[in-house]
Amino acid sequence: MKEKAIKEVSLGIAETLKIKKKLAKEVSIAIADAVAQCKVDVISAYPITPQTHIVEHLAELVNNGELDAEYIPVESEHAAMSACIGASATGARTFTATSSQGLLFMYEVLFIASALRLPIVMVIANRSISAPISIWNDHSDIMTMRDSGWIQVFAENGQEAVDLIYHSYKIAEKALLPVAINIDGFILTHVVEPIEFLDQDLIDQYIPPIKMKYKLDPKKPISIGAIGVPEIYTEAKKAQDEALNASYKIIINAWKEFEKLTGKKYQPIESYRMEDAEVALIIMGSLAETAMNAVDFLREKGEKVGLLRFRLWRPFPLKDFIKAIGKVKAIGVIDRAVSHGATGGPVGIEVRSALYQSNKRPKIVNLIAGLSGRDVTVEDFITLFERTQQAIKKKPKFSYEIYGVKE
Amino acid sequence: MAKDEGLISWKKLAPGMAILIPGNSAEFKTGDWRAFRPVLDKEKCIKCGLCYVFCPDLCYKKDEEGYYICNLYYCKGCGICAKNCPRKAITMVLEEEV
Numbered sequence: 413m414k415e416k417a418i419k420e421v422s423l424g425i426a427e428t429l430k431i432k433k434k435l436a437k438e439v440s441i442a443i444a445d446a447v448a449q450c451k452v453d454v455i456s457a458y459p460i461t462p463q464t465h466i467v468e469h470l471a472e473l474v475n476n477g478e479l480d481a482e483y484i485p486v487e488s489e490h491a492a493m494s495a496c497i498g499a500s501a502t503g504a505r506t507f508t509a510t511s512s513q514g515l516l517f518m519y520e521v522l523f524i525a526s527a528l529r530l531p532i533v534m535v536i537a538n539r540s541i542s543a544p545i546s547i548w549n550d551h552s553d554i555m556t557m558r559d560s561g562w563i564q565v566f567a568e569n570g571q572e573a574v575d576l577i578y579h580s581y582k583i584a585e586k587a588l589l590p591v592a593i594n595i596d597g598f599i600l601t602h603v604v605e606p607i608e609f610l611d612q613d614l615i616d617q618y619i620p621p622i623k624m625k626y627k628l629d630p631k632k633p634i635s636i637g638a639i640g641v642p643e644i645y646t647e648a649k650k651a652q653d654e655a656l657n658a659s660y661k662i663i664i665n666a667w668k669e670f671e672k673l674t675g676k677k678y679q680p681i682e683s684y685r686m687e688d689a690e691v692a693l694i695i696m697g698s699l700a701e702t703a704m705n706a707v708d709f710l711r712e713k714g715e716k717v718g719l720l721r722f723r724l725w726r727p728f729p730l731k732d733f734i735k736a737i738g739k740v741k742a743i744g745v746i747d748r749a750v751s752h753g754a755t756g757g758p759v760g761i762e763v764r765s766a767l768y769q770s771n772k773r774p775k776i777v778n779l780i781a782g783l784s785g786r787d788v789t790v791e792d793f794i795t796l797f798e799r800t801q802q803a804i805k806k807k808p809k810f811s812y813e814i815y816g817v818k819e
Numbered sequence: 820m821a822k823d824e825g826l827i828s829w830k831k832l833a834p835g836m837a838i839l840i841p842g843n844s845a846e847f848k849t850g851d852w853r854a855f856r857p858v859l860d861k862e863k864c865i866k867c868g869l870c871y872v873f874c875p876d877l878c879y880k881k882d883e884e885g886y887y888i889c890n891l892y893y894c895k896g897c898g899i900c901a902k903n904c905p906r907k908a909i910t911m912v913l914e915e916e917v
Binding site: 527528626652 | 826828832833
């Protein structure tokens with residue numbers, strides 16, 4: 413009797429899964445599968461924790477003949493990005509992934525990828541940077557490249573990471589700019605989630621074959637990476653800056669088209685229970701899910717709190733941000749990285765600067781939390797909300813503070 | 820700051836500042852970088868062509884008489900030709916004193 417019931421239930425679950433086409437997968441594996449679905453031509457990568465599973469699975473797919481792509485096992489991340497640049501310049505669809513020290517090792521080439529306007533897609537499994545050496549999650553790695561000219565997005569969960577892969581190829585190849593997809597190391601990369609993949613025909617419809625107007629082609633030679641003498645460098649940088657700002661519309665359009673195809677809505681900033689919020693927290697990445705629980709808890713107690721999450725970090729969605737904060741009296745910006753000696757964490761600095769573009773003047777509390785995988789629990793978020801609430805009446809002593817330090 | 824130092828409008832640049840005309844660096848005048856100009860004394864010159872060999876900018880070209888003549892549109896005035904001339908036939912002269 414009991415066995416029969418279990419069987420029926422599990423059949424029921426299987427049926428539901430089938431209908432929704434959801435598969436239980438480790439997020440890293442799911443990301444690799446999504447990259448394969450996008451029919452990449454060249455993958456060039458070097459393993460580094462916690463990103464390794466992504467490129468390992470891609471290597472498997474290529475080796476098994478399931479993915480028709482060149483897999484370049486390079487000797488370093490500097491070479492990984494360089495190979496992507498070379499491949500992308502010939503008009504190939506490219507992919508790489510890295511973390512932490514690996515991202516720092518490819519640092520100088522990151523700027524070249526964006527300045528040469530190459531549509532490379534990279535996943536960064538966000539991890540803290542050395543020293544002290546640490547493999548755990550925070551956003552110190554990505555924040556070092558915020559000025560690099562890459563389009564930068566942050567996923568909250570595995571499903572979003574997979575969807576962002578689909579979006580990124582569409583966006584990158586239209587904007588002619590590289591895209592960095594940030595996912596929290598371990599918290600997302602190593603978690604098994606039910607993931608809904610798009611059907612291949614839908615992807616082929618959404619992402620047409622790559623077509624670059626200017627590429628390295630012996631039949632029609634061009635030069636890239638030429639010297640920028642003082643008489644041209646300024647103009648080159650202006651053109652690049654305009655291109656990144658103009659990519660905003662391309663991103664929005666790509667998300668709108670995705671919504672039409674799938675019914676899933678993506679926008680630059682996610683607002684949670686912000687309708688009449690007086691106190692809001694801002695956070696990026698997977699911790700937002702924990703923060704939402706804190707919002708629910710406080711809302712039940714009658715507190716007017718809400719949450720904002722930046723999905724799009726570069727180009728910075730200034731107008732969306734000003735609109736999203738509504739009439740909040742205080743904002744707690746939760747940074748996941750330290751900008752040593754600055755006036756705040758990277759997000760805190762950005763938010764304060766953005767507010768100066770408007771007449772809104774909510775109080776700002778900038779707290780750095782969750783460094784190197786330190787847990788930030790629902791209780792912590794409640795405390796962070798309280799701290800932000802207090803700022804309405806009493807100005808914080810410091811322009812930023814590292815939260816949860818043992819004195 | 821000097822006004823309008825830019826070579827071309829940013830709007831006219833190809834994406835990534837790609838150069839669409841192959842070999843157009845030949846149009847780029849590097850001669851105005853020069854402080855010293857190589858001046859050849861044909862009396863001393865033995866037409867050995869070492870200046871032609873050593874010039875890092877390929878400025879030298881053989882004329883009808885067999886002398887190697889420097890193209891001042893490109894010559895940056897590095898002085899390598901003068902240094903390598905076995906007969907000291909090339910002298911570097913300050914531009915203002917030519």
